[in-house]
Amino acid sequence: DQQVKQNSPSLSVQEGRISILNCDYTNSMFDYFLWYKKYPAEGPTFLISISSIKDKNEDGRFTVFLNKSAKHLSLHIVPSQPGDSAVYFCAASGRDYGQNFVFGPGTRLSVLP
Amino acid sequence: DAGVIQSPRHEVTEMGQEVTLRCKPISGHDYLFWYRQTMMRGLELLIYFNNNVPIDDSGMPEDRFSAKMPNASFSTLKIQPSEPRDSAVYFCASSRQDPNEKLFFGSGTQLSVL
Numbered sequence: 576d577q578q579v580k581q582n583s584p585s586l587s588v589q590e591g592r593i594s595i596l597n598c599d600y601t602n603s604m605f606d607y608f609l610w611y612k613k614y615p616a617e618g619p620t621f622l623i624s625i626s627s628i629k630d631k632n633e634d635g636r637f638t639v640f641l642n643k644s645a646k647h648l649s650l651h652i653v654p655s656q657p658g659d660s661a662v663y664f665c666a667a668s669g670r671d672y673g674q675n676f677v678f679g680p681g682t683r684l685s686v687l688p
Numbered sequence: 689d690a691g692v693i694q695s696p697r698h699e700v701t702e703m704g705q706e707v708t709l710r711c712k713p714i715s716g717h718d719y720l721f722w723y724r725q726t727m728m729r730g731l732e733l734l735i736y737f738n739n740n741v742p743i744d745d746s747g748m749p750e751d752r753f754s755a756k757m758p759n760a761s762f763s764t765l766k767i768q769p770s771e772p773r774d775s776a777v778y779f780c781a782s783s784r785q786d787p788n789e790k791l792f793f794g795s796g797t798q799l800s801v802l
Binding site: 609611616617618619620621624664675676677678679680681 | 692723729730731732733744781790792793794795
């Protein structure tokens with residue numbers, strides 16, 4: 576039973592437009608969420624995070640929104656660039672999980688020039 | 689800092705053979721994680737250590753898998769005997785002791801069991 580879901584396996588967006596990647600979770604004990612980006616033949620790298628005490632966190636072109644009541648978060652990339660083409664993983668953790676992060680299956684983003 | 693170092697980058701072996709994957713975490717990191725990535729299951733946690741002690745190995749698929757961390761700078765993940773369904777990318781990651789500290793991943797080991 577997946578506790579962190581990314582229902583879109585892939586997404587294509589035109590360069591310069593907004594990319595929106597979605598993530599849903601089922602465990603209400605999760606209180607910290609992260610997004611990782613992964614290029615082929617490399618390990619995932621940290622992109623942005625958000626604590627459950629916030630509903631938005633921004634870092635340059637990347638913004639993460641958290642809707643706790645819906646158990647939903649999203650990553651917005653504006654404007655999208657070809658170099659953003661990668662697999663994006665959503666991850667969650669909580670007090671009951673210690674340092675364990677539960678990852679979603681990932682969404683492959685393709686930014687078309 | 690060199691980051692998390694994994695070896696080998698690629699491993700091709702025959703069914704029934706023993707496979708050993710190696711990881712050197714970032715110096716000063718207290719946590720070490722082994723993840724496996726497959727198309728079907730995405731990134732799944734196999735086991736993690738805190739200060740060289742295994743904390744949660746509930747993700748280890750079966751007794752064929754074992755992991756050790758003899759010291760703060762080295763860990764191994766062993767599969768014996770290996771099976772074709774073990775073919776995947778295996779990632780090692782490390783993090784500091786602070787809560788909610790992010791993970792730093794190695795480049796992974798691509799394992800193919802024929």
